[in-house]
Amino acid sequence: MDFLLLGVPLVPALAAPCAAACRRAAWLVALGGCGLVLVTLLLAAPPTVAGLSASAEVPWFPSLGVSYRLRADPLGTLFGLLVAGVGVLIVLYARSYLEHEPRQPAFFAYLLLFTGAMLGLVLADDLSTLYVFWEATSLASFFLIGFHDDRWDARQAAVRALVVTVVGGLAMLAGFVLLGLEAGTFRLSEMDPHRVQASPRYPWVLALVLAGAFTKSAQLPVHFWLPGAMVAPTPVSAYLHSATMVKAGVFLLVRLLPVLGGTELWRGWVLPVGMATFLFGAVVAVLQDDLKALLAYGTVSALGLATALAGTGTELGRDAAVLYLLNHAAYKGTLFLVAGAVEHETGTRNIPQLRGLARAMPVTTALAGASVFSLVALPGSGGFVAKDLAAKALGHGLEGWLWAGAVANAAFGTRFLQVFLGRGDVTARHEPAGLWAPALPLAVLCVLFGAWPPLPEAVVGWLGADHNVWPKFGLGKVAPAAAAVVGGVGAAWLVEQVPGRRRVRGWGGDHAFDALQRTLLRFAALLTHFTLTGRLRDYLVVVLGVAAVGAGLPLLSHGRWPEVGPISLEAAFVGMAACGVAATVLSRSLVSAVVALGAVGYSVVFLFMALRAPDVALTQMLVETVTLVLFLAVVTRLLTPDVPDRHPLAAVDLLAAVAVGAVAAALAFQATVGPPSQRLAEFFAEHARQAGGSNLVNLVLVDFRGLDTLGEITVLGVAALGVLALARRPR
Amino acid sequence: MNALLAALVGLLFAAGTWLLLGQRILRQVIGLGLISHGANLMVLLAGGLGGRHAPLLANPTPRADPLPQALILTAIVIGFGITAFLLALGYRMHALEEDEP
Numbered sequence: 016m017d018f019l020l021l022g023v024p025l026v027p028a029l030a031a032p033c034a035a036a037c038r039r040a041a042w043l044v045a046l047g048g049c050g051l052v053l054v055t056l057l058l059a060a061p062p063t064v065a066g067l068s069a070s071a072e073v074p075w076f077p078s079l080g081v082s083y084r085l086r087a088d089p090l091g092t093l094f095g096l097l098v099a100g101v102g103v104l105i106v107l108y109a110r111s112y113l114e115h116e117p118r119q120p121a122f123f124a125y126l127l128l129f130t131g132a133m134l135g136l137v138l139a140d141d142l143s144t145l146y147v148f149w150e151a152t153s154l155a156s157f158f159l160i161g162f163h164d165d166r167w168d169a170r171q172a173a174v175r176a177l178v179v180t181v182v183g184g185l186a187m188l189a190g191f192v193l194l195g196l197e198a199g200t201f202r203l204s205e206m207d208p209h210r211v212q213a214s215p216r217y218p219w220v221l222a223l224v225l226a227g228a229f230t231k232s233a234q235l236p237v238h239f240w241l242p243g244a245m246v247a248p249t250p251v252s253a254y255l256h257s258a259t260m261v262k263a264g265v266f267l268l269v270r271l272l273p274v275l276g277g278t279e280l281w282r283g284w285v286l287p288v289g290m291a292t293f294l295f296g297a298v299v300a301v302l303q304d305d306l307k308a309l310l311a312y313g314t315v316s317a318l319g320l321a322t323a324l325a326g327t328g329t330e331l332g333r334d335a336a337v338l339y340l341l342n343h344a345a346y347k348g349t350l351f352l353v354a355g356a357v358e359h360e361t362g363t364r365n366i367p368q369l370r371g372l373a374r375a376m377p378v379t380t381a382l383a384g385a386s387v388f389s390l391v392a393l394p395g396s397g398g399f400v401a402k403d404l405a406a407k408a409l410g411h412g413l414e415g416w417l418w419a420g421a422v423a424n425a426a427f428g429t430r431f432l433q434v435f436l437g438r439g440d441v442t443a444r445h446e447p448a449g450l451w452a453p454a455l456p457l458a459v460l461c462v463l464f465g466a467w468p469p470l471p472e473a474v475v476g477w478l479g480a481d482h483n484v485w486p487k488f489g490l491g492k493v494a495p496a497a498a499a500v501v502g503g504v505g506a507a508w509l510v511e512q513v514p515g516r517r518r519v520r521g522w523g524g525d526h527a528f529d530a531l532q533r534t535l536l537r538f539a540a541l542l543t544h545f546t547l548t549g550r551l552r553d554y555l556v557v558v559l560g561v562a563a564v565g566a567g568l569p570l571l572s573h574g575r576w577p578e579v580g581p582i583s584l585e586a587a588f589v590g591m592a593a594c595g596v597a598a599t600v601l602s603r604s605l606v607s608a609v610v611a612l613g614a615v616g617y618s619v620v621f622l623f624m625a626l627r628a629p630d631v632a633l634t635q636m637l638v639e640t641v642t643l644v645l646f647l648a649v650v651t652r653l654l655t656p657d658v659p660d661r662h663p664l665a666a667v668d669l670l671a672a673v674a675v676g677a678v679a680a681a682l683a684f685q686a687t688v689g690p691p692s693q694r695l696a697e698f699f700a701e702h703a704r705q706a707g708g709s710n711l712v713n714l715v716l717v718d719f720r721g722l723d724t725l726g727e728i729t730v731l732g733v734a735a736l737g738v739l740a741l742a743r744r745p746r
Numbered sequence: 747m748n749a750l751l752a753a754l755v756g757l758l759f760a761a762g763t764w765l766l767l768g769q770r771i772l773r774q775v776i777g778l779g780l781i782s783h784g785a786n787l788m789v790l791l792a793g794g795l796g797g798r799h800a801p802l803l804a805n806p807t808p809r810a811d812p813l814p815q816a817l818i819l820t821a822i823v824i825g826f827g828i829t830a831f832l833l834a835l836g837y838r839m840h841a842l843e844e845d846e847p
Contacts, residue, residue, distance in 0.1 A: 552767050559763055583747055589754045596761045596780065605772055612776050615758075619783050622751075626790060627800045627810040631818050638826045642779070649833045650772065653840045668767040676760025683788045684752035691794030696811045700803065709803035711812035716819060727820055734827035741834035 017069045019055065020085050023095070023138060024148065026052055027102075028131030035124035042110040045123040049106055049130055053099035056092060063092045064477055070140055070204070080201055086140035088204070089477045093337070094137035094266055097344055101258045102130045104453040108352055109250040111449025112359060122162060122248070129155035133259050137266060142191040142201045145267075149187070149227070152260050153180040159251040160244045172243040175528050179230050179240045187227025187267075194220045198274070206274045221275055224267070225284060232264025232318045235292045239524035242311040249355030252307060257314045257351055258344040265318060265340060268325035269333050276328040289323025290416055292316065297423030301430065301510050306354040306364040309427050310347065313390075316420065317343045320405065327408050331482060334475045335408040338484070339401040341474065342389060345460040346398065349386035350431065352454040353379055357434065360444050366430060370439025376446045380435040382458045387432050389461035391425040391500050394493050397464025400471050402496075403486035418499055425503020426510065433507070556671050563674040570681045585625045592618035605653075609646040613639060630712045751791055758784030771836040775829060782825040786818045 030048035034041040059069060072084035087095070106126065113119050132151035139145035154177070161173030191201075197214045198206040211217060228234075233241035244256050255261070268276075268285065275281060296316025303309035321343070324336035356379050357372060358364045373380040392398035402421065406414055463470055468485045475484045486492060548554075595615035602608045616639035623632035699711050699719065706718040716724050758780050765777025797810030 552769065555763075555767055585747060586750055589750050592754055592783075593757055596757055599776060599780065600761045600764060608773070608776055612779055615780065615783060619787065622787070623790070626795060627797050628790065628815045628818070629800050631786075631790075631815050631822070634819050634822050638822050642826060642829055645830055645833055646772075646775075649837050652837065653772070668764060671767060672760045672764035675763040676756040676758075679759035679784060679788070680752045680756025683755040683791050684749060686788065686792035687748040687752070687794065691792070691796070691811065693811070695813050696801075696809070699812055700809070703803050711801040711803065711809070712815045712819065715812050715816035720816065723820065727823060730824060731827045734831045738830050738834040741831075741838040 017071045020059065020069050020071045020087055020138070021073065021083070023052055023055055023085070024131045024135030026055075026131070027127040027134065031124040031127040031131070034127055035120050037120055041120035041123040042106055045106045045127050046103065048127050049099055049102035052130070052134060053096070053103060056087075056095045056099055059087050060092050060096065063087055063089050068204075072141070075143065080195075081143045082141055082201075083144050084141035084202065085135070085138040085144070086204055087138060088140075089479065090266075090269065090337070091138045093341075093474070093477065094262075095134055097341065098130060098133045098137065098259050101254060101344060101348060101457075102126075104348075104456060105250045105254040108253075108355070108450065108453040109248070111447055112250055112355055113248060116248075118162075122159075125155055125158045125162070126251075126254070129159065129255060129260070133263070136263055140203050142195055142203065145203075146184070146188050146191055149231070149263065149267075150181065150184050152255075152263060153177060153184060153231075156180070156244070156255050156260055159255060160247045162248055162251070163246070166246070169246045171529070172240075172246045174532075175525060176240040176244050178532075179237050179528075183227045183230025183237070186223045190220050190223025190227065193223065194274075203270065203274070208274050208277070211274055212278055217275075217278075218280060221280060221284065224271065224275065228264035228267045229288060229322075230264070231267070232261055232322060233292075233315050234264070234288050234319060234322060235295055236524055238292060238296065238315045239528065241315055242308055243525055245305075245307040245311050249307070249351060249358065252311070253348050253351035253355065256311070257347040261314060261318055262321070262340050262344070265321040265325055265336060268322065269336055272325060272328065272333055276325075278328070281328050282326055285326030285328075286323050287326075289319045289321070289326050290413065292319025293323060293420050294416060294423070295319070297420045297427070300427040301423055301506060303427070304366050306357065306366060306369075306431065306434070307351070309366070309431060310350055310354060313350075313424070313427055314343075314347055316424070317347065320417075320420065323413075324405055324408055327410075329408065330480055331404070332408040334478055334480050334482070334484070335401070335404040337478060338404055338471055338474060342397040342401040342461070342464055345457045345464065346386040346389040349382055349454045349457045349461065350390070352450070352457070353383045353386070354431075356446070356450040356454075359450060360446065361442070366434060368440070369434035370437045371435070372439070373435040375442060375444070376435070376451075378451045379446055382451060382454050383432060383435060385458040385461050387428040389465065390428045391503060392421060392496055393500060394488055394496055395462075395465050397461050397471070399496060400465050400484065400486060403492060404484060418495055421496070421499035422502040422506060425500045426506035427503075429504050429507035430510070552668070556667060559675050560671050563671070563678045566682060567674070567678040570678065570685065585622060588618050588621040588625060592622065605650050606647070609643065609650055612646070613643040616642070628712075630710070748791065748795065751787060755784045755788050755791070758787070771832070771839065775832045775836065778832070779825070779829060782821065786821055789814050789818055789821070 027048040030044050034044040034048075037044055062069065068086055068088040070084065070086035072082045074082045076082075085091075106123070109122065109126070113122060116122065129152060132148045132155055135148035136145060136152060139148055157173045157177040160176050161170050163169045193216055194206075194211065195201040197216055197220060198211050200206060211220070214220075230237050241256060241261060245252055247256070293316050296312045296314070296319055300309050300312035300316060303312060317339070321336045321340050324332045324339060326332070354364065356376070357369065360376065361369060361372070363369065389396040389398040392402045402417070406417055409417060471484045475482070592615050595611050595618055598611035599608050599615060602611055616635065620632045620635045620639065623629075623635060696711075699715060702719075703709060703711060703714055706714045708714045708718070762777040762779075762781030762784060765773045765780065768774060768777070793811040793814030795810075797808050799805035799807075799809050801809045801812040801815065
């Protein structure tokens with residue numbers, strides 16, 4: 016049974032290609048994939064409640080202690096149920112929403128990939144497993160945001176989201192590696208918090224991991240990718256960008272709270288970022304005119320509050336964060352589905368244009384009412400229960416800020432509800448069941464969380480806490496909540512009267528991101544232009560220069576300097592060769608250069624003879640003669656105009672040439688230091704009789720290394736064919 | 747003697763590199779020829795100059811090491827193939843340039 020757990024993330028991932036292959040029934044495959052996982056997790060849940068966490072693993076890099084390891088603990092199972100459950104609803108919704116979309120199969124395939132990755136993320140018990148699934152969700156999100164890939168804004172939004180989350184993810188990976196080294200294990204469930212927090216590297220670990228969590232959960236100042244991601248089809252916005260993926264950052268904080276949390280540093284870094292994002296998102300949300308943008312900033316705000324709750328570092332804060340995230344998934348999911356239905360039926364998401372939709376869409380209106388009820392946290396709603404616990408967790412100092420955020424939440428909730436009230440020009444066609452039925456269970460949850468005490472109590476109890484969740488409905492709690500709502504309605508009315516609010520809509524880091532991207536591309540172009548000149552000479556300078564430096568540096572420290580000994584006969588031939596080289600380089604005419612090259616060749620022939628290599632000398636003489644003839648044959652046919660032979664930077668060439676020559680000389684000299692090995696020479700001498708000859712060099716060529724010579728002959732043959740083909744005059 | 751030969755190797759490499767970095771193909775081919783002479787001498791040096799006689803069985807020891815000599819022989823022949831091919835290539839390039847108006 017435990018082993019089945021390993022398949023939970025794989026089932027949707029494996030169903031993805033099947034969905035992509037199906038023309039018509041892709042949604043059924045997706046439904047099957049999500050449903051199967053949901054049922055498995057439901058079956059796995061009861062023992063988890065009893066405190067028995069199933070776990071299973073497959074070794075991945077055993078030598079590094081890395082494995083594919085999943086663990087169905089209460090937190091992971093809870094989020095797994097959320098992912099799979101909302102997934103089922105989203106598939107049903109998307110089937111109606113994308114009715115006429117020709118690329119529906121691809122959509123469901125991406126959705127399944129995401130579901131699998133997200134399930135792996137929440138169930139992972141190994142840091143590497145967690146990281147892999149973490150990045151997989153970013154990739155799936157990239158494809159889903161850019162689903163309408165014929166639109167520039169969709170592609171750009173997808174790139175922004177990907178770059179921001181992946182850069183954060185890379186920082187997180189570094190943090191994970193450090194954490195694993197400090198903790199001595201990559202298993203989350205086996206980490207010792209005292210050991211990690213006592214380490215001098217703890218601040219680094221924390222900062223790097225937080226970079227991952229904050230980018231994924233769209234905290235200030237990188238929140239901008241989330242509103243931008245709203246170009247995705249609405250089911251994606253509801254699923255990835257409100258109910259599940261963006262919660263991964265907060266989930267990570269909650270997951271690592273027992274290991275990294277509870278310190279002053281944790282509280283000092285996480286809590287302020289969360290609170291700032293909470294207030295910023297809520298205020299900016301009120302100013303939006305686009306239904307989905309409003310909800311997106313609302314999500315930024317909610318993620319901020321959940322981050323702040325995790326930032327308290329207490330168990331109460333953890334429970335408040337989880338309860339709030341579940342509530343948020345329920346009401347924000349419903350709101351997105353409602354917004355999608357409105358856009359689907361009216362063709363616009365512009366709030367000022369939309370009024371009085373209640374008549375044509377009564378059920379949708381009721382769903383919106385139920386979810387806004389929870390959003391503004393009126394008593395009796397799930398939002399009230401969650402915010403009450405949040406207030407307890409944050410403590411007295413921050414209650415005022417929480418109340419201010421509640422006012423802003425109420426204000427944008429009111430603006431959302433406005434589209435159903437009054438009278439308007441835009442009319443909805445009708446209200447298909449496929450666009451409201453999937454939202455129904457979520458809307459029911461919004462109310463149930465606040466009206467049925469066992470539900471929130473069960474959730475918190477499952478996480479292992481024993482504190483009381485259910486609020487006391489005294490005047491001291493109801494009155495501020497009601498006042499916040501009244502204030503919110505007033506604020507919404509005020510905002511409607513402000514003419515300049517449209518200007519705020521473009522506010523975000525996306526322009527800064529685009530500017531950075533352009534700069535980077537320009538830098539890349541410049542670098543390419545500078546390094547890839549397309550001239551052989553430039554590449555040669557680099558290659559030879561690197562070779563000279565690379566071989567020369569070790570020689571400087573380890574090389575030996577030659578001693579001047581007695582000069583023998585060979586010195587004459589060396590002098591001859593040197594003169595030939597000088598003539599080759601300095602001669603102005605090509606013909607004399609060729610002849611000088613021949614002189615060098617013949618000097619080398621004499622050298623070979625003096626150095627007791629008669630066979631080599633013989634061959635060299637033959638080849639030198641033929642080469643000379645060939646050269647002259649070509650040179651006399653070419654009457655090239657005298658093009659400038661040197662690059663303007665001839666000094667660089669000279670430097671490279673001298674460096675290469677010096678290093679070559681040094682290397683050649685080093686090679687002569689010490690007695691050479693005679694083993695091969697003795698071997699050849701011993702076996703010469705068997706090979707049937709007495710000239711050792713010949714025997715090496717035709718017998719000991721005979722196949723080598725065969726290859727050489729082949730090369731020469733091919734070169735000859737090439738020469739023949741090239742030497743013919745073109746027609 | 748070793749130092750003198752090593753100096754010649756360096757000279758051959760330097761002159762070859764200098765020509766190789768120029769802009770005319772025939773000079774580059776000449777440069778390549780100089781470098782291959784240098785490389786051959788380097789291999790011979792690496793094998794040691796301790797032999798008093800050519801590597802024939804009939805000769806008394808110490809004989810020169812036959813292996814570097816065999817390697818150089820192969821290198822000379824291959825180098826010749828490369829030179830011939832590059833010359834043909836240069837010739838064809840020139841012919842094509844001439845055909846252009």
